[in-house]
Amino acid sequence: MSTTSFSHATTSTVARGEHHRRGGGNPVLWFFIASVLIVSLLFLMLSRKPPGTTEAKELVLYCAAGMRYPMQEIITKYQQEYGVTISAQFQGSNTLLAQIEVSKMGDLYLAADTSYVDLARQKGLAQESLSLARMKPVIVVHKDNQTIESIDDLLKPEHRVALGNPDAAAIGKKTRKLLTKSGHWNALNENVTKNGVYKPTVNEVATDVRLGSVHAGVIWDATAIQFPDLKQVSCPALDAGDAAIEICVLKNSKHPTAALKFARYIAARDRGLQTFGKKGFRIADGDVWEEHPEVTFFAGSVNRGALEPIIKTFEQREGVTVNTVYNGCGILTSQMRSMAKTKGKGFPDSYMACDVYYLKVVQDLFEDGIHVSDTDIVLVVKKGNPKQIRQVTDLTGDGIRVAIGHPEQCTIGVLSRRLLEDANVYQAIKNKGNVVTETASSALLIPNITTGAADAVLAYRSDTLAERAKLHVLDIESDLAKAIQPYSTARSSQHKALSGRLFDTIARSRDQFEKAGFNWRLDQSSNAPGPRNDEKQ
16 A cells, blocks of 8 residues: 555544544544554555565576486475475586576576586676585496496497586586596597497486496486495596586576575575485585574774675675674774683674784684775875875974874774884874874774864775865875785684675675775685785795
8 A cells, every 4th residue: 555545544534533523423442443544554554565575486496417306305395495486497507508598597507517607607697606515427337237347448349338418418528528638538439429328417327327228327426326226436537526516596587585595595504405415415514594694794994985885785685684893903803802702692704804914813713814905094184284294204293183093993003003113203203292082993083184183194095085175185105004905704604605605795896895995906817815015924
């Protein structure tokens, strides 16, 4: 019901109440009825979901044939729990990818090897991906077969061999790659072409071996476990062929949030991954299952301008809550230390520091950080520079009021003190009483200039953008005048995969960081951070 309709209904109800009061009706009764109607109408209005937020009733999954057995169980359980119909197509990974590329339809793609997900991403077809398990190719024969003992036996013309088609199935592509490297492929391909058969899916290869249509085949070790009539034959050439299984959300999905929810269910160590494990797959270390996960993210204040819109977009797409705490990194790391010591609630799942300095303080609690961005430390004075301050040595002048970050509470404080000490002016500024305030976070520095409370501050360049018309910004000639922002996931987090996808979202947000005044630091090809001069050993 629209607001207009609600107002009309309320007015009509009140009018009827007035009519009955004049006619001698029970006013208390009519007041009660009107109140109930109003409350009911309000409830209906508030409970209506805004356009576009209705949950999907059906999702389309393209699934590699080798994952049919675990996925059928998982799909059945999910449909029972959440009432969402999962329409699954089971084919070879490459065949499915071709279908996705042509149709531009569907919600999820589960490939038997991560190379297909990478290819889907290169083609602009895939977005988020979640790791599920690993497997490797193996030679299989019927359990009663005593004649095939090695890869060399598959090259003999008296043995019929079935392989996955390299142009359709991941197992075929992986087999060709590994045996080309070992020098067996040409002879094996010739024997299969003349005497054997190529199949479009791994399950069809396994079925042919089980039925005795062929003497041997190459399938995934996890598939072999699902066929008790088969036994594996050792093959060192194939042992190095670990394949990573991933599921990804398709870019053209009409229900990406619902698709991500199902993907999280599949990749949860206490839901879908349990089924994969029972079926013989070597499962990934997935997150615990929550229908609506909540993660805690600690971030140094300097990052706020860039992160806030990114996190909002991430929450909406993933259907999760990110409880973000912004503060000075000295305060944040003290809180973390206290939480870790007392095992208190609220310890962050991930942390993005203002500088690597404050990640090192808690490095034992976090994975290695990845450098996302950096920002310069600059000298900031009032527009027009009335005190004629040009460099940090001018801060020692008589009557120069200076504001800096508190060195025990925030990163800008630590870095400013180090920078001023390197310039041999820190103690002089302190001794002359020129430091009029030390703030708890970088966000509190610039207001000292705009309000006239200080003549100069050391601040991040990114913090100057909002008030740039009122400021005069001076570069500082020093290798130490830079802060590097690292992202890291807590070792104790129960949502490492989700935190990893939050990082992936940040890593795709270069424009947002540069708009907020940061320099982009991620290497787009390797995500490897480069060292700052003072970090080099």
